[in-house]
Amino acid sequence: MALIPASREAVTIGKVIHATGYRNLPPDELVDLAIESQVARIVKRSLVGGDESFFIADLGQVIRQHRRWTQNMSGIRPYYAVKCNCDPTFLKVLAELGTGFDCASIEEMRAVLSLGVDPARILFANPCKAPAAIAFARQVGVFRTTFDNIDELDTIKAHMPEAQLLLRIYANDEGAFICLGEKFGAQLDTTEELLSRAWEIGLNVIGVSFHVGTGATNPASFCKGIKDARLAFSQAERLGFHPKILDIGGGFQDDCFESMAPIIREAIRSEFPVGITAIAEPGRFFARSVYTLVCRVISRRRQLGSAALSGVPDMLYQNDGIYGNFMNVIMEKEIMVPYLVKSKNARGYLQKSKPGDALQVKAHRYSIWGPTCDSTDCVVREVTLDSEVKVGDWLKYKNMGAYTSTTATQFNGFSNTYDTLYVNSETLPEY
């Protein structure tokens, strides 16, 4: 089934298709065009509207990332980690491209199943699950799941005795944005005992998984995980299990993907020469570059008095912050890079009415803050933009698809639902 109709229109909003004929534009220009059209729509709708930030998703970028994956990680099937971004349209494209899905909760399983995905394509990759979640998985036919402790085995035995289990072992890339090893993963000196317990109570272990941490940079951490997995495979085999699946988790990043992939593939080839199925759970790799976020400046503090004299940057307040789509500023120490949207419609709605208050086209330094009344809600400590920014202007942030909308809160009463406009800078393959 093709997601975008045969005419291959470039821009969709929700279910509305806007025919365009801009098919040959480069992806960035197509995204800018969509921003311009949404801004014009908001400005037309209401003089002071546009209270929420919005996303532009380039579905063509999903296809390009999938192509990169298959070219560099051939033979390693991706199970996209839904926690990273659960936008149904994005999930649907991935489903059509044939990926599997890593789900961590009932709602994530529901989201994937509602697209008509076969439950056999879902891995319930949460090693510490509530009994109700295990029972739900069984009811809908999701039998593959992970474990890393004795008690979890007992819960699984009680609620899904026919489970197909992957032992999650400890792995760690110390340079990762967020290390997961502190919370999950059996140490190698415990795996034998865990596997023996699984054997004793009649559970079936079909493989081993690990996750080196999200935002990993060191291929050696994957190599170590693969080597450790080999040991756990051998332990399982000695007990009588027939493990077949090696799951190398997530952690893949755009920047170092091509350099890390051959090292990982070679490690798998040398530790597991034959007879296994390798899978992975990438999240960030697929979602991050697909989404651009557009925020509106809702207030501004031009420094006066001593702050102005000592050069403190002027302050912009925008309609989205760290309690919304910018939690990565805190969690991953990400440095956000704003771009001023300069199309005609996008310049501030207040600025027109002030004669003599023409926009200054020269470099301005700003700090940028979210909308809440919390002073930790700082999105950018300092940035130099090439022209003045006024109330009502829009700021664009690229690469905002990973751990953004899925981690947004309603703190201080601000909404955490956002419009998404879809563009397609590629021709979707026929299925």
Ligand SMILES: Cc1ncc(COP(=O)(O)O)c(C=O)c1O
């Ligand atoms: C079990 C599991 N799998 C996959 C992922 C996705 O990781 P990434 O987005 O770094 O690829 C995560 C992220 O926390 C995870 O916890």
